[in-house]
Amino acid sequence: MLLIHCPWCGPRDEIEFRCGGEAHIARPADPTALDDAQWADFLFMRTNPKGWHRERWYHGAGCRRWFNGIRSTITHEIVGFYKMGETPPPLPDRSPASTKPTR
Amino acid sequence: MARFSIYSLARNAFSHHEKWPKLWRSPEPKPSYDVIVVGAGGHGLATAYYLAKEHGITNVAVLEKGWLGGGNTGRNTTIIRSNYLWDESAHLYEHALKLWEGLSQDLNFNCMVSQRGVMNLAHNLHDKREAMRRVNANRLNGIDAEWLEPHEVKAFCPIINDAKDVRYPIMGATLQRRGGVARHDAVAWGYARAADARGVDIIQNCEVTGLIRDGGRIAGVETTRGTIRAKKVALVAAGHSSVLAKMADIRLPVESHPLQALVSEPLKPVIDCVVMSNAVHVYVSQSDKGELVMGAGIDSYLSYAQRGSFPIIEHQLGACMELFPIFSRVRMMRTWGGIVDVCPDASPIISKTPVGGLYINCGWGTGGFKATPGSGWVFAHTIARDEPHRLNAAFNLDRFRSGALVDEHGAAAVAH
Numbered sequence: 124m125l126l127i128h129c130p131w132c133g134p135r136d137e138i139e140f141r142c143g144g145e146a147h148i149a150r151p152a153d154p155t156a157l158d159d160a161q162w163a164d165f166l167f168m169r170t171n172p173k174g175w176h177r178e179r180w181y182h183g184a185g186c187r188r189w190f191n192g193i194r195s196t197i198t199h200e201i202v203g204f205y206k207m208g209e210t211p212p213p214l215p216d217r218s219p220a221s222t223k224p225t226r
Numbered sequence: 227m228a229r230f231s232i233y234s235l236a237r238n239a240f241s242h243h244e245k246w247p248k249l250w251r252s253p254e255p256k257p258s259y260d261v262i263v264v265g266a267g268g269h270g271l272a273t274a275y276y277l278a279k280e281h282g283i284t285n286v287a288v289l290e291k292g293w294l295g296g297g298n299t300g301r302n303t304t305i306i307r308s309n310y311l312w313d314e315s316a317h318l319y320e321h322a323l324k325l326w327e328g329l330s331q332d333l334n335f336n337c338m339v340s341q342r343g344v345m346n347l348a349h350n351l352h353d354k355r356e357a358m359r360r361v362n363a364n365r366l367n368g369i370d371a372e373w374l375e376p377h378e379v380k381a382f383c384p385i386i387n388d389a390k391d392v393r394y395p396i397m398g399a400t401l402q403r404r405g406g407v408a409r410h411d412a413v414a415w416g417y418a419r420a421a422d423a424r425g426v427d428i429i430q431n432c433e434v435t436g437l438i439r440d441g442g443r444i445a446g447v448e449t450t451r452g453t454i455r456a457k458k459v460a461l462v463a464a465g466h467s468s469v470l471a472k473m474a475d476i477r478l479p480v481e482s483h484p485l486q487a488l489v490s491e492p493l494k495p496v497i498d499c500v501v502m503s504n505a506v507h508v509y510v511s512q513s514d515k516g517e518l519v520m521g522a523g524i525d526s527y528l529s530y531a532q533r534g535s536f537p538i539i540e541h542q543l544g545a546c547m548e549l550f551p552i553f554s555r556v557r558m559m560r561t562w563g564g565i566v567d568v569c570p571d572a573s574p575i576i577s578k579t580p581v582g583g584l585y586i587n588c589g590w591g592t593g594g595f596k597a598t599p600g601s602g603w604v605f606a607h608t609i610a611r612d613e614p615h616r617l618n619a620a621f622n623l624d625r626f627r628s629g630a631l632v633d634e635h636g637a638a639a640v641a642h
Contacts, residue, residue: 124535125527138537142527144481163627167479167570171468173530196482196528 125199130206131186143179145169146191147211173197175214180204195219227423229334249415250422255429258455259287261609262447263462264434264470266290268299268410269587269594270462271417271428272602273609275333278424280603281610286426287456288418289449291433295414298464301532301564302595303487303509303521305500307344307405308369311360314620314632315573316367321617322600326408329599335416337408338514342499344405345374345382347549349394349505357400364402372401383499385552392548394506407500407511407519413598437473443582444474460585460609465530465565467588474581479626480567480589483524484534488542488561490553492516501549508545518556520546524566524592533563566591571631576605576618585609586623 125137151157151165170176176196181189191211193202197219205212228234228247238246261277263270266288277283288294306326308319330337348354357373364371379399380388388396418428429451436448437459446455461470465482493516502509508522522542525534539561547554569575569589574597576587587605590597604618614622620632 124537137535142525144528159627159629163479164477167626168477169468169479169481171478171481171528173466173469173482176528178528194527196530199527199529199531 125194125201127180127182127192127201128204129180129182129185129188130190130204131188132182135182135185139182139184141181141183143181143189145171146177146179174219175202177211177214227334227419230336249419250428253427253429255287255289255432255449255451255454256427258446259427260285260456261458261460262286262454262456263288263460264447265297265462265464265466266294266414266418266428266430267297267462267464268295268413268417268598269464269590269601269605270460271295271414271421272598273460273462273587273605274426274428274602275417275421275424276603276606277610278421278426280606283610284425286421287454288421288426288428289432289434289447289454290428290430291450293430294418294428295411298564298566298594299414299598300411301487301562302410303511303519304407304410304513304595305344305405305502305509305511306339306408306596307402307500308596309344309346309360309364309371309400309402309405310634311363312632312634313367315634316364316369318600318604318617318621319597320367320369321603322597323404325599325603327404329408329413329416333416333420335412335419337412337416339406339408341404341406342511343382343401343403344500344502345379345399345401347379347399347501347503347505348397349503350397353505354397357398361400370402370404372403374399374401383497383501385497385550386501387549387551394548405500407513409514410595417602434470434473437470437581437584439474439581442580444584458583458585458609460587460605462587462605464588464590464594465567467567467586471579471586474579474584476579476581476586478575478586478588478623479570480575481528482530482565483527483568484529484531484563485521485524485566485592486534486538486561486563487519487521488539488558489513489517489519490556491559493518493556496552497550503545503549506545506548508542508549510546510550517559518553524568530565531563532565566594568592570626572634573632574601574621575623576601576608577614577622577624578608578612579623
């Protein structure tokens with residue numbers, strides 16, 4: 124069970140939310156300039172990292188707004204959440220599996 | 227390989243069953259192989275077995291970071307069926323089901339295949355129309371499929387709740403009598419034993435940490451037990467496919483999600499078929515040990531942790547209560563999770579890759595177990611001939627560029 128901190132509503136139970144997958148996949152600025160492979164990359168290809176993941180969340184049973192978060196896909200540890208349009212905070216300087224720095 | 231038979235059983239009884247041979251060797255990795263299969267789950271072991279059996283390629287290693295059959299092969303709900311809507315899927319899964327039907331004899335290992343019938347319930351008019359369409363599509367593809375009216379559903383599974391005053395009344399079901407269940411562990415063990423007997427090296431506790439390329443071709447793998455060269459490398463790593471593909475700079479259209487299942491305490495025989503429901507979303511069968519085996523949907527977030535959230539379990543047990551109020555006081559014994567690799571079109575990728583000699587079999591999502599023999603069979607063909615078999619030609623990686631998706635979301639008889 125995850126405790127999600129909605130940037131507008133505060134900490135709420137996971138069941139109020141829906142995870143929207145990888146964040147910061149920007150729609151192509153000039154769609155007509157893309158070939159099929161570039162469209163495939165935008166539409167379907169995903170980073171799917173084993174480690175820290177920037178992802179979108181949707182507060183469906185609350186304010187019904189989208190926001191972003193950073194979470195570990197190994198331990199489910201949540202680093203924090205930030206609003207859409209805000210500058211993404213850097214990823215933690217440590218492996219998700221431990222509390223020690225990576226370097 | 228010492229064959230199993232009634233005579234070997236009797237012979238070993240005299241030595242108090244203490245002299246059964248090991249099912250497979252545990253060899254040290256050789257410096258090089260013709261083919262390396264990464265991942266010793268059901269699909270990977272089946273691939274190695276059919277490479278040896280159908281194509282005569284026996285200089286093969288199967289590398290496994292943990293123990294064989296310890297991933298999704300040992301974590302699924304063991305259902306086998308082939309009632310898929312689209313032709314491409316129907317042909318692929320039907321090929322697998324035909325292999326299931328002869329698998330225990332072929333492997334000389336009891337896979338406990340039990341064709342007890344799989345029912346997919348319809349709870350509303352749309353379900354009913356979709357289900358009847360699927361029955362007709364299956365029949366056109368030569369796959370057994372029947373439509374059952376509500377009283378026939380009740381006759382086929384007497385403990386089901388057919389009350390009219392429930393939120394989601396049963397309006398009928400599709401039935402595939404040739405569908406059923408198989409013993410998941412036995413499939414991995416049977417394939418491992420049969421592949422090993424044909425010379426395949428199964429190397430456990432050997433994690434692949436890098437893929438070695440030479441020009442545009444694959445040349446081998448780096449592992450926790452040293453470098454192993456190979457002419458061809460086949461990735462069959464389910465939830466970890468993206469991690470492996472990244473080592474060859476390949477991006478995949480898959481995302482890894484937890485999928486949970488659970489079993490109850492053992493009961494006397496109470497349900498002798500498989501019941502699946504889309505609308506209330508649970509699937510239930512009973513194992514030979516008597517446990518009710520249940521599963522449902524994935525968690526919405528990405529994870530490699532082999533565990534999911536409790537509300538998912540709560541939801542599927544709620545669905546189970548809706549269909550089977552008789553289970554209301556049954557205690558649940560164990561829950562667990564596996565990491566499934568979900569494709570955008572809910573169909574697998576069994577394909578060559580942009581790297582020469584590198585092949586990938588992934589994206590099975592929530593429904594890979596039923597395909598195990600067929601998946602290994604077509605993947606072995608793809609690796610041996612360096613071109614896909616007719617049965618898996620549509621399931622290539624390029625379909626995400628070309629747009630020729632095999633969209634089984636909602637069409638495959640289950641929600642994904």
